[in-house]
Every structure is written in C-alpha cells, then in structure tokens.
Amino acid sequence: MGTKKPFRIKKTSDFQRVFAKHKSFANRYFVVYSDTQPKEVDVSHWRIGLSVSKKIGKAHERVWVKRRISESFNNISLFIPNNLDIVIVARPLVKGxxxxxxxxxLMHVLDLAGILNGKEKN
Structure with a gap:
C-alpha cells in the first residue's frame, strides 16, 4: 500500500525548501534530505517526497521503484519523528x-541521518 496523500510532499516549493537546507545523507542506494516542517504546514506528522530520475529507467521501472520505497518507508514509519519533511532520492543501483x-x-541511510532514533543530525 502506498503513502497516503497527507503524508506526501507534492509541491515543488516544498521539495526546494528541503533541498536548500543542504542536509543530506547517502549510501549506494539512496540520498536522503530532511528538514523540519515550516509553521504554515498544518500537519502533525512526517511527510515524504520521492524522487526517481530517468537514470533509473523507463516509466514503469520508476513507478516500480517508487512503490518499493513507499512500501519500505511505511514499514518503518513508526520510528520516524513527527514534523519532519523527508525527500528520498533513488540512485540507479536500487533498480531491480x-x-x-x-x-x-533505506533504514541504513535514515539511521545515518539520525532520523530513525529521533535525533536528526545537523
């Protein structure tokens, strides 16, 4: 099951805000950017944005990767602190x-970022 709409980052401005913080952590499969939510965002939970480029493959392959990432994130979402915007960028190695x-x-890179234990790294 995919991520529900209130839990998604969809606006370009929200993606740009998270990227602008330059707070990223990476492994061979993913790059994770994170930022606290601005006050004007009226949600009390985390939000996730997924970025899967054309380097991954054709549209059906990118959708496949997005679904797998979303499912994985949902499985570990209980460990994610509230009021956090997270953008996950898939690298080509994740395909297949x-x-x-x-x-x-995904758990490894979120742990590197300090997101899983609730103490986000600066």
Whole structure:
C-alpha cells in the first residue's frame, strides 16, 4: 500500500525548501534530505517526497521503484519523528533490487541521518 496523500510532499516549493537546507545523507542506494516542517504546514506528522530520475529507467521501472520505497518507508514509519519533511532520492543501483534490500538500505541511510532514533543530525 502506498503513502497516503497527507503524508506526501507534492509541491515543488516544498521539495526546494528541503533541498536548500543542504542536509543530506547517502549510501549506494539512496540520498536522503530532511528538514523540519515550516509553521504554515498544518500537519502533525512526517511527510515524504520521492524522487526517481530517468537514470533509473523507463516509466514503469520508476513507478516500480517508487512503490518499493513507499512500501519500505511505511514499514518503518513508526520510528520516524513527527514534523519532519523527508525527500528520498533513488540512485540507479536500487533498480531491480529485492524489497528486503531496499528496506534495509533505506533504514541504513535514515539511521545515518539520525532520523530513525529521533535525533536528526545537523
């Protein structure tokens, strides 16, 4: 099951705001950007934005990757603190990987960023 609409980042301005903080952490599969939500955002939970470029492959392959990332994120969402915007950029190596590997690597990069333990790194 995918991420529900209130939990998604859709506006370009929100993506740009998160990217502008230059707070990123990466591994071979993902780059994760994070930022606290601005006060004008009226949600009390985390939001996620996914970026899968054409380097990954054709449209059906990019959708496949997005679905796997979304499913993996939903499985670990209980460990994500509220009031946080997270943008996940998929790298080409993620294409064709099994769900378990995608979830493990996503957990790894979120842990590097300090997001899983609730203490976001600066």
């Amino acid at each position: 990987q099994k769900q378990k590997i995608i979830q493990d690597q």
